[in-house]
Amino acid sequence: SQIELAKIPRDEKIRRQENLNIEHMMRIHRRVDEIVEDKATAEALKPWYMHRCKRPTYDDVYLPTFNRPNVTLVHTDGKGITEINENGPLHDGKEYPLDLLIYATGFAVQRTGIYNDIRGIGGLELNEKYKDGMRTVFGVHSQGYPNLFIMGGYQANFQFNLTFMLQTQAEYIADCIKYTREHGHKTIDPTYDTEQWWVDEVINNRARTNRNKECTPGYYNFEGEDQRKQDGNYNGSFLQYYEHMQTLKADLPKHFDFGS
Secondary structure: OHHHHHHOOHHHHHHHHHHHHHHHHHHHHHHHHHHOOOHHHHHHHOOOOOOOOOOOOOOOOOHHHHHOOOOOOOOOOOOOOOEEOOOOEEEOOEEOOOOOOOOOOOOOOOOOOOOOOOEOHHHOEHHHHHHHOOOOEOOOEOOOOOOOOOOOOOOOOOOOOHHHHHHHHHHHHHHHHHHHHHOOOOEEEEOHHHHHHHHHHHHHHOOOOOHHHHOOOOHHHHHHOOOOOOOOOOOOOHHHHHHHHHHHHOOHHHHEEEEO
């Protein structure tokens, strides 16, 4: 029960969670062995990290695909291919002729593309401000950047439904803009105290484990960089996130600076 769970010491909860995580990953390893016929291919497909470090596959035909005669898994051991010539890629001295080459090299999420070349008061670039840790209000505002509204960024809440969260943010932003216009202002900018309050809320509601630090590099852990507690999502409930928005909207002059 929830009451019994609450009595378990924090360190014991973490230990149990990690053990369950390992058991789950071993089940995935056994599933790979059961489906993939070539043993070397099966070994290369097994994940050696905690569950949810990467987005899990959900398609039942993914693993069986590696049993097809026209499918070859090239395990580069994290080093990449040597080169690409007119026939196809080369790795470890072997050429892999192809009719079509599709690049799936990935892309930078959240930390770069959204914030590139955004400069606030005094010319400070947003990436430069964030170098010591994310600082926002609801993942929407950032102090010193008037009229900047970011949707779907860090320090927002993603535990319910992304589309609904974006809709909630859009309604909140619209109300902020409406208030600013109706009161004869041209800019809206959160106060330092309001921003610090939200940073503290994010930190206090983040999980108390370092699981992401044990993951292979990816955007969940800033490509393997040390991740501060504030560099992530708000892990309170979605209802709490929504209610915090309503509280600030009820007294915008207390929490924001307005300019004409």
